[in-house]
Amino acid sequence: MHSLVSIGQELCLRGHNVTVASFGKDGESKTRKYSNGCALRYVSLGPNPLSKKDLAEAISNKLATTNNTFLQAKNAAKYIFSRVYGKLDGPVEKLLSQGVVSPNFAILTLPLGGLPSIMNRYGIDFAINLPTSLMPPAADQVAAWVPPPFVSETVEQLSYLSRSAVVVFNVVLHLGRHFGSLLGFIPDQAGELNIRHIRGKLWLINSIPGLDYPQPLPPLVQYTGPMINTDAMDGVERMPPEVDSFLGSVPPDKPVVYVSYGTVAVLSEDLVRHISAQFTGEDFYVVWALPKSQQNGLPKQLPRNVFVHHWIPTPRILANPKVRVFVSHCGGNSVSESIALGVPIVGYPQFGDQLPNCARLASSGAGIAAKPQSWLRKDHVLKVLQDPTYEQRAKALGRLFKLYGGVNRAADLIEADVRGDLEMLITPPDVSFSSWFFLNGYDLLVFLAVLCSLLPWFVSSFIRHCLAALWTAKRSRAAKAHSA
Template sequence: MLVMQLRYMFSVLLFLQGVTSENVLIWFAEGSHWINLKSVIEELIERGHNVTVAVHSSSPYVNYSEPHPFTFEVFEVPFAREEFRDILDDFVEFSIYEKPHNLLDVVGLRLREIVAAGTEFNRQTCDGVIKNRKLLQKLKAAKFKVLLSDPISPCGDLLAMKLGIPFIFTLRFSLGSSMERYCGQLPAPPSYVPVVMSGFSDKMTFTERLKNILYMHLCSVVNDWIWHGWDVYYSEVLGKPTTFCETMGKAEIWLIRTYWDFEFPRPLLPNFVFVGGLHCRPAKPLSQELEEFVQSSGEHGIVIFSLGSLVKNLTAEKANMIAEALGEIPQKVVWSYAGEQPKTLASNTMLYKWLPQNDLLGHPKTRVFITHGGTNGIYEAIYHGVPMIGIPLFADQPDNMAHMKAKGAAVVLSFVTLNKHDLVNAINTVINDTSYKENVLKLSQIQRDQPMSPLERAVFWIEFVMRHGGAQHLRPEAHSLSWYQYHCLDVIAFLFICLVIILFVLKKCCMFCCRKCRGTRVKKNKTE
């Protein structure tokens, strides 16, 4: 009760601080990234702010045609929605079935082709707003106080620079954390901070530390290749020499969508704020049909199975194998699957094209969550205290599940080598071994035991930037240092030169003294 009262008081104080209605501009993002942005948008509107979302006309996930409590500013792009969706589908299909097994595979020719195509779409999207003078004038006239952007969709920072307003990033990760490290100057000692997508924990062996350093530099090389074209583009738009990373580094606040229940302890900067789980909500009642199915599970409970919104289909062989495995467990199964119904589907399994995932995870009969390892799903499982079985597919998912495995809250399986025996064993292990439930409940307690909710914290910092016109006092001076100054290489070189000079002088002095002593002895011997 005391905790609830404190949270209420914080909410009242935050509301009073942010009571002035301001104009907020959102740079769109796709897929699960849009889910996080929508949570922030809804809270901003609840606090009385006017929100405008800039989105291109071919967005496959942002439905701007339906009524919303916020304004959409739609701009045209020279490609169709189907073309953009094909690029996303190519990336997903490549990642699942051609399967880059580790970071060394990201330089493969096929992936480079996909990345190059995606970059071209992103550049055309930027052109759609940056080179649209009428739209820029309209946005300037709106006098926005801040822009919120997910850097997974480039150009938000560039738009903010053109409009002359401060901007904030919200992100889960970048390849090898390169954006955070090089653009945000976030310290990341490779001795105990695992590179994103390495799959390592903070307790690394010598070999893992060696690989971690190599991965870090490999990611830097890959990002340099990706960013090079953006450096030229950003310089042209801003009319002065600049770089993609330099512009990103001007972000006032970085809202990182994880928290200490997920992350391993590591150094942070004052303008980096953890807001993991900002989309999590208490569970709502299920539909009558779904509730009846869940209740029919009896004491065994239910298993929730979802591979995310991007995976619409599986091969018939893989789908039949999974359905057969699920039919061998005593629990009822709710499976989010839009593909053709598997021939081996058992009576204990129900297929749904869409699931109220958060509400199911919050149901008392839920025993385990089989997931692809997306951050949103993991945080919903943590919030509701549900242990997991991870079948990661691509991007940050293997790394996410490596974190949950290290914290004792999940069993991880390989999608490529997945078979019926492994899946059944994993389900039985997670359900029957109480340590998994105990560990995820500990993470849930950590997630909930905060002075303000992650969503309140995210909105607080957005309003803070609006109230103060930025947060420059939180940005480290590292942004104005060159790479050799940042690593003190100039100081080390100076001290080394000083040391060499001192040693040289000492050597000369010693040689002089030796010659004097030798000359004195020779003169004395001659005299004798």
């Protein structure tokens, strides 16, 4: 939601009327927090179908109990995504039908549910904002060799069989999307899969090639970098005074390590105790963002080099020059903010897109990644602190982030899309199913498949004909010899 509201605020500052629609008080508070530069109108879609408590229980009881990424994906689909997927459809359509909002353009984010179908039905053009890396099955334009989020290895690390499985999975998914949409097998409520409703739309990817897999993409898939302006931090939430005070007390020659597993992951008391024990000594100082509900595992007396607070604005603390390493779960926002500010990461992914995010981060050289759900190790932190190449790579990626424009570029693209300027960027295969089918050469593949299926018949017929001719000639010669 942070990315959408950031784009909305920039459009608001440019004089556009912007309305944010989300669930309940939580959505409203986030809208207010991320748009303090320009007031956005907020419309509630009702209570959140998945409360923070239910989300935390699903993660700790269903996802964090296994290291099997496929089982994690299955449990996430069953206990989390099934609770929220498509829940926006009814409330949004009600708002549109009653005229509460009458937008000329919409910016959607995942999960899409039936929103693309609803927008098309009401004649509202839209773009899709992807706040994390471009990977299947979220987008159809992704290359066939890019691993889906439940694969924790990079392409270079995959075995031959794993790479083959990834390619087969993506090709089947790609063909199934198009043919399923044509034949009506994919319902309108599955917006990510129904190509009919998202064909020819602008996609904003809040990452960059290099952190993402560099790959050939159509013109309407545009990288923007993260939705954070590192040159203007005034709009970022202020640091709690006690955190500022602790940072000010850190000796100039000592690095600070920032630790946060985000707002979704739930750390057990045993894990909290283990992490606390890793920070003994004064090799570095630690600022740890840990929710109050998870602080039971902390020792009664923290080491003097460790400070724990229940809420710390991540961009604000990462911008502090004393912070040299970020211990993170590799959530999409965390990775973007850290790299944008040139801070390398020690990654401990838990589930979902955190796995490929960490893998790609390590592959780029801007940090290291442990195995999924590994426990923090002090030597990992010291490795990144003591090797300057990690910080150098993080800063290099941060400079690349700026080249892609961030929120300003996203707003520019939205304005161009609203004016209709981007229509000429629609590639011929995106015009229709028949264009996609013929221009991708699938008609040639069908022809070759038919030819290959008939070839054995032609070959066997030819061989039978030749053998029959030889047999006839042989019998003829034998008959002549006998008559002679």
